[in-house]
Amino acid sequence: MKRKTGSSVKVWMVGSIGIDDVRTRTADRKNLMGGSLPFSTAAASFFAKTGAVGVVGSDFPAAFDRRWKKFGIDLEGVQRKEGPTFRWACAYDDNMIERATLKTELGVFADFMPELPGAYQEAPFVLLGNIQPELQLHVLNQAKGAKFVALDTMNLWIDIAKPALLKVIRRVDLLLLNDSEARLLTGKWNLRDCADAILKMGLSYVVIKKGEHGALLFTKKAVFLVPAYPVRKLIDPTGAGDSYAGAFLGYLARAGRVTDRLMREALIHASAVASFGVEGFSLERFERLTQAHIGKRVKELKAMMSV
């Protein structure tokens, strides 16, 4: 694996860190490294030096730490607390899209109060992963050098913490969410109407993800369609959205600036990286991924898109 391991963190991400059990039609895997943060930071690490902000408990396996570190990720922002690590279990339907959550045990994640290490404070790129909106605001307030902030969320926060979520939305540049979340957030059905409503909430960009059907980037002036790479071996879709967001931010962090053109490239790279992630459980496919694999898949995607 060839990683960007320069000294200073260019992008940091906050999110959950967990131990997952995942059941699919053909496999039943227990005690996998999971949570949104391992997926997002691993995906970002292919492009830029990435910092992680999260919490683990005393049962977090040392082997997970070692595997995570191999991606060249800075783990100074990962707090170590007495108590159990966040645990989650799910079972996928045969269609590998719908899933039932079988277990959510918050453990030390319940009292998580993210703190930004000094070394991350000047980092220009930020991904506020899927945690309580109040905590996203708390950690964003420490990000003095942030120039481009992306926000990920989920239906739970739209349901139970919408006012706080709207506060965070006003403070960020881009929101990533899936189509059903966009509809829930805006009360509208048509996705262009959803995007218009979200752009009016005070940010410049919104990415609406549609799973295996790709994603749409909306700016105030344009729409960009990003296809999903049609994978042949779908093993485990868990964390695909987190990987997508992580790779997207990582790509922009490597570029060091944001233009419409770079944003489109970032989304195509995100699509390619996320498509590898679902070809294995947990971070297993990323551990075997090279820059050459990513480059080849980006090329393939672009060829598939061209007329």
Ligand code: AMP
């Ligand atoms: P995704 O497939 O993008 O929904 O991400 C799945 C990951 O999110 C799993 O690895 C879980 O450990 C983690 N996760 C599931 N539920 C939650 C939650 N309520 N808060 C934070 N992380 C979660």
